[in-house]
Amino acid sequence: MTQNGTPATPIFTQCPGCKERRVVSTATHTVVGAEARDSAGVPVYHACPVEAFPFPAGMDRVFHVKGLKATLAPEKRCDGKCANSGAPVCKCSCGGAAHGVGLIPTQITN
Numbered sequence: 426m427t428q429n430g431t432p433a434t435p436i437f438t439q440c441p442g443c444k445e446r447r448v449v450s451t452a453t454h455t456v457v458g459a460e461a462r463d464s465a466g467v468p469v470y471h472a473c474p475v476e477a478f479p480f481p482a483g484m485d486r487v488f489h490v491k492g493l494k495a496t497l498a499p500e501k502r503c504d505g506k507c508a509n510s511g512a513p514v515c516k517c518s519c520g521g522a523a524h525g526v527g528l529i530p531t532q533i534t535n
C-alpha cells in the first residue's frame with residue numbers, strides 16, 4: 426500500500442504576505458506556535474516580495490503553519506496532483522497520506 430519508508434508528516438506553511446506555499450516535514454522541522462522551525466529553532470523564512478504587507482515587528486517573512494485537512498474520498502483516485510500540492514486540503518483516496526510529500530525538500534541547504 427505504501428512506498429517503502431513512510432515519510433514524516435508534511436507541515437503546510439504559507440507566507441501571510443504573498444501567500445506563497447511551502448511544504449516541510451516533521452523530520453526536519455518542528456511546530457512552535459503557528460510557525461514551522463528547523464532543527465536549529467529558526468523559523469521558516471522566505472524573501473517576501475510584498476513590501477507593503479504589515480508584518481508585525483520580528484515576525485516578518487515567517488511561514489505560518491497550516492495543518493492538513495484530509496478527507497478520505499475513495500472514489501477519487503490519488504494522483505500526482507495530490508503529492509505535489511502545497512495546499513493544506515486533501516480530498517482523495519489516500520486520505521491525506523500522500524498529500525504534499527512531493528514538495529518536501531529532501532535536503533535543507535543553508
Ligand SMILES: [Zn+2]
Nearest residue numbers: 440442443473
Ligand atoms: Zn511572502
Ligand SMILES: [Zn+2]
Nearest residue numbers: 503507517519
Ligand atoms: Zn491523495
